[in-house]
Structure formats: C-alpha cells, structure tokens
Amino acid sequence: MFPRPQSNGFADRINAIKGMINGNPQAMAMQLMQSNPQFAAFVRQNQGKSVEQIAQENGIDMEALRQALK
DSSP states (O other), rough: OOOOOOOOOOHHHHHHHHHHHSSSSHHHHHHHHHOOHHHHHHHHHHTTTTHHHHHHHHTTOHHHHHHHTT
C-alpha cells in the first residue's frame, strides 16, 4: 500500500560495510572466509601485506575509500 523508499545502491552498500566493520571485523572476515572460497584465497594471497599495499595492487583509491566510510 505504501511505496518503498528508493534505495541508493552504493550508499546502502557503504552503510552495510560500515556496520560490519564497526561490529567485529575479525569475526566478519572469518565468516566470509568460511562461506566464500574466493575471499579465503584473497586473504591467503595477501597475508603479511599492508592495507595500503593490497589497495594499490588491486587499483583501490584508499583516500576515496576513507572519504566514503566517514
């Protein structure tokens, strides 16, 4: 009867990520590793690297990501 509010896909995803990070990021990562083999492989491939190094190798603009997560 009432229309659903329009969602902003990108903003909704960022808000979901913020919620997961603000909760327990290690538990979130463990859950993702158990349920997603690709994520588990990504984690294994990047062990020992800094967040900045991983971002650079994967074409992620860390400053843009920091701004989006504010």
